[in-house]
Amino acid sequence: MAEASQRQVFLASRNAKKLAEMERILSPLVAGIRVLGLDDVDTYDEPVEDQPDFAGNALLKARAAVAATGLPAVADDSGLCVDALNGMPGVLSARWSGPPKSDQRNNELLLAQLYDVPDERRGAHFTCAVAFCVPGADGALSEHVVEGRMDGRIIREVRGEGGFGYDVLFVAEGYDVTTAELSREEKDAISHRGRAMRELAPVMARVLQA
Numbered sequence: 045m046a047e048a049s050q051r052q053v054f055l056a057s058r059n060a061k062k063l064a065e066m067e068r069i070l071s072p073l074v075a076g077i078r079v080l081g082l083d084d085v086d087t088y089d090e091p092v093e094d095q096p097d098f099a100g101n102a103l104l105k106a107r108a109a110v111a112a113t114g115l116p117a118v119a120d121d122s123g124l125c126v127d128a129l130n131g132m133p134g135v136l137s138a139r140w141s142g143p144p145k146s147d148q149r150n151n152e153l154l155l156a157q158l159y160d161v162p163d164e165r166r167g168a169h170f171t172c173a174v175a176f177c178v179p180g181a182d183g184a185l186s187e188h189v190v191e192g193r194m195d196g197r198i199i200r201e202v203r204g205e206g207g208f209g210y211d212v213l214f215v216a217e218g219y220d221v222t223t224a225e226l227s228r229e230e231k232d233a234i235s236h237r238g239r240a241m242r243e244l245a246p247v248m249a250r251v252l253q254a
């Protein structure tokens with residue numbers, strides 16, 4: 045029983061589609077893991093994501109999750125970095141068109157911003173930082189951060205029904221369909237999130253077993 049409870053991990057995301065990706069990538073890679081979501085813990089305030097980089101925001105979210113729940117927690121901070129926009133929207137990706145968060149308005153704004161940008165300058169990449177924080181017996185936190193990246197370009201009209209966020213406008217390098225047109229497995233195999241989570245999984249397995 046003690047070992048089973050050791051392997052509970054809280055995935056700290058308010059984005060249901062992102063959370064589903066995190067869970068489906070991690071669960072098969074960490075033996076015996078029991079994934080908990082927001083519905084399994086008492087409500088707590090979402091921390092303000094005010095850090096200048098993805099790793100900083102991921103850590104902030106994971107630390108807040110541990111503080112609220114006392115459980116080992118994983119948080120993902122991710123976003124789209126567009127070359128022609130000097131790396132924006134970057135850490136501001138979720139609310140690029142202002143609150144409340146809307147994928148559709150974000151995509152419309154991105155298309156408008158890139159209206160005059162020719163095909164050869166529409167390069168972009170997704171970045172995902174994942175932080176894993178584990179409370180120790182002495183109150184200290186053990187913290188681990190990994191990052192993944194997916195390169196590609198921004199097309200001129202939305203395509204596809206899968207994924208979330210900017211997937212409908214993003215074509216990964218070597219592909220001619222958007223990441224919203226890929227199957228879940230195909231997206232996970234190449235995505236920033238898939239790469240980061242696959243790097244984190246053995247770390248989680250080791251830390252949770254200790």
Ligand SMILES: O=P(O)(O)OP(=O)(O)OP(=O)(O)OC[C@H]1O[C@@H](n2cnc3c(O)ncnc32)[C@H](O)[C@@H]1O
Pocket residue numbers: 056057058059062093120121122123124137138150170207208209210211235237
């Ligand atoms: O912070 P949490 O609660 O996890 O949920 P969130 O949606 O606010 O997540 P972020 O702060 O990390 O912002 C990430 C945004 O970047 C975009 N994004 C990240 N990963 C993406 C992906 O795989 N496909 C498309 N868009 C993505 C999308 O707009 C997300 O809302």
Ligand SMILES: [Mg+2]
Pocket residue numbers: 093138
């Ligand atoms: Mg967020």
